[in-house]
Amino acid sequence: MTKELLKSTLAELSLAENSTSIIGIKRGIERETLRINNQGRLSSLPHPKKIGSALTHKYITTDFAESLLEFITPATDSAERTLNQLRDIQKYTQARLDNEVLWPMSMPCFIKNQNEIALAQYGSSNVGQMKTLYREGLKNRYGSMMQAIAGVHFNISFPKSFWNRLQVIKGDKTDSQSFISNGYLGLIRNFKRDLWLISYLFGASPALCSSFLEGKESRLPFEKLGKGSLYLPFGTALRLGDLGYTNSAQSALKVTYNSLEEYIIGLKRAISTDSDLYRTIETHSDGSLKQLNSNILQIENEFYSPIRPKRNALAGETPIDALTRDGIEYVEVRALDVNPFSDTGISLQQVYFLDVFLLYCLLNDSPEMDNEEQKISQKNLEQVVNFGRDPSLELIKKGASIPLRKWGEETFEQLALIANWLDTAHGTTHYKTAISELNLCIEDSDKTLSGQYMSALKNSGLDNGCFALELAKQYQVKTQEHQYLELSESDLNNESAHSFVKQKEIENSDEVTFDEFLTAYFK
Template identity: 60%
Template sequence: MKTASIDSILSTLTEQGSAGLLKGIKRGVERECLRIESNRLAQTSHQNALGSALTHPYITTDFSESLLEFITPACSDIDTTLAQLEDIHKFTLSNIGNEELWPLSMPCFIEDQDEIRLADYGTSNVGKMKTLYRQGLKNRYGSMMQAIAGVHFNLSFPTEFWQKLQQIDGNSAPLGDYISEKYFALIRNFKRELWLISYLFGASPALCNSFLGGRKTNLPFESLGKGTLYLPYATSLRLGDLGYTNSAQSSLRVTYNSLEEYLEGFKQAISMTSDLYHQFGTYKDEPAKQLNQNILQIENEFYSPIRPKRNAQSGQTPSEALADGGVEYIEVRALDVNPFSEVGISKEQIQFLDVFLLYCAIKPSPDLAWQEQIETQANLDLVVNRGRQPGLELSNKGKAQTLSSWADSIFIELKKVASLFDDAFETTQYSDVVSKFAQAVEKPELTYSGKFLAELLESQEDNGYYALKLSTEYKQKMLANSYQVFGESVFSAHAVESHEKQKEIEESDDKSFIEFLDDYFK
């Protein structure tokens, strides 16, 4: 798709007074965190006072009973989104007794994966399917990997902004098709330069040796304290080979050059059988150990740092929703939990992501060939393990380029985009944030991973015990805060309503579990 240059787009938007369209951007945050008690993983069930994990709109669980997921509704004001997230944290912490919330991505103090209880969603067919899916994940990858927490950031640009951009591009396609194409252009550019997000915001350069569970690794770990392993220049071990990855998916060729191409790749991926997982059988076996023998049990098993999304109707799969209505928003899944924020993400990060994602959307984005997609992954792997190493070289279209020089060239463009946001919101905050993070290119100690590791090395303290002090500090602070948006009565009402909804779903089932899954996989 033909597109104008970044400079011409920014110039036109400024000249026509259209920067204000950016005020309609909507964002949402999904923050995962483990419940802990003292220095161990909480063994309690999801607390009744928090509502039903199956149906609550804001508080649910992810892989395990102890892995909470907090979800904010789509909102066009960053401060409101963060206030909502703080309210969710306050209510949760008020209803989990002596337990606290783990402030890191990488888990600790788990000696055996059987300590990690699978999430329970009740007796309905859909609830049992969710639990069986997690049983499959446990058998395929082990529960320890599934105990890793992250932050997902959802963003959509307003329709009026896309209309203006389409006009600037001189594009005459149906608006919905144009929007989908531009989101895929964004995704391609994001994948090309994802390494920068890992460099700046990666916050998992260290892990507890219990996480390895005796597994061998070729990574040159150094030791700290009684049981901490770290790589001196690492940024985000969560995104590396030890973290939330799936080597079995390396045979899948899902590409991002168009909605149609993406959906076709997904269709093939979801139906591809796996010799590796054949041993676990299907949902018809007794006892069932996974949903099916494919490389992906369901679409959500596909690991990607960014996804095109559309809110699905009841009964729709994610790809069916995309096929029916096109891309509605994107989900960034590459963020570590920020240990320097009580809620796992900061306003500065969100503002930077606003700028970075708009930059990805308006920058020319040629097709991303499979070989180049492999190159983007290789760059990410380098930055994950050695991102802060002086003079580190990446591969830019097959040519070696230092991380610092590439990052500098990106920041030149980001500063231009930040000025447009400043105009829209009548502030200098966006330019200030981009300038602040630009300093981390020449000073790696200013990155999140650099600051985190420096604190550990200075104190010679295990990262687990450092995190325990943070979790206690953050709980006290959250409990002392007042509700800002929702209020305790709102959460309590949602909890009651969610339990009622779960009961209705369970009572409405008119098929056996096997029949339900037979229909689902048709």
């Protein structure tokens, strides 16, 4: 039934008056990467001033740690342009690092002790202090090691012309923004149902440095490699599993995506509900705070979801305020490992696949999804994270067991239909090529990123950390050879200089104490 519905919708979208409505998909990428010294150890140097202010720079900031860089591209309607922007930003940054390289993996390098991981600093302003205190809260709740994990976030919005034509095809009579918000929520529900496929295809963290476990025992069936590496024989994306971004307290939140109001209520409840667990985190000896508050979530950003509904916020506006004001503008996919075989951490093939996959999630029927079904999708994800390349693996679909391969084949049949429609609309062939190439991974798990990584790692005869360091040095050379294409060195110099001016303006504009600022913020 679903396939026939999809065919019918695509036939309507392919009519002459609708055929070009999908042109203008906008994407932005946020790529995280650790700064590493030439011996493969975590950098102990602060965020380089030559790069700019981490608080206000448009393109280069930090995530949890001083050493965890985050590169942000502006939204554009060209996948090639977006990746070239990312290369430009990386070239600019790499040229200003002092004997350091960019770590090409999601799971961190060898870190002897999590106290080596210095919290990101953003200056003396109230908003800068809040950002650092939020990170201290994360450290005290989950430990710094988990926060040193890097990922790639993929932001996407579909053009207004597409939403207008789809609304006519669906015969929907609601206002335009409600239709768009509900469409993105349907996409999110289906994305969660099929999230396992992203982990299977693009999970690239089946191995890690044993230092990550900090001497703790793991229930996972790790095997040893070299002097200090661990891996799961059939693993795909340890970053998305129990070792990665998890919060046991969040499992009871029951944040669902059946309506925007329901989602907002769920998140508001999470950031206003006191946690017995986090209430035990005391203040420092001088009375200063160790977290923003003792609620289940300090702020919305602490909610570890693989995909988020988003709207660009105005100055001083929280993410929830922005969604409440004008609905959903785009979605942020947060489930991507750093691709170790791409200098940018994400390949053009992946971008084209995500265009197709997210439209598959959007155009298919998307029934309401309760918390129990979300638990099932999470269980499927955990199975693929730990055992995804096991050819006998079965998942749960609509209450019944189904071989991963069978589910994958069924999904790729529909992805091929969407790829054909997209290529026809754009006058290209790259969508069909991407789907055809990645379809081979369903039959042969060695072709997945995790399969390729384990094969290359074992063939290298190196430990995981040494192998990743070799990749980092290769990409350093490639980055140096890259010529600026979208953002010139002059553009980036100007942005870096201006970022310090903006930081100083923010610091000079503060009129209340930090305690007063926090009190007002949480009102």
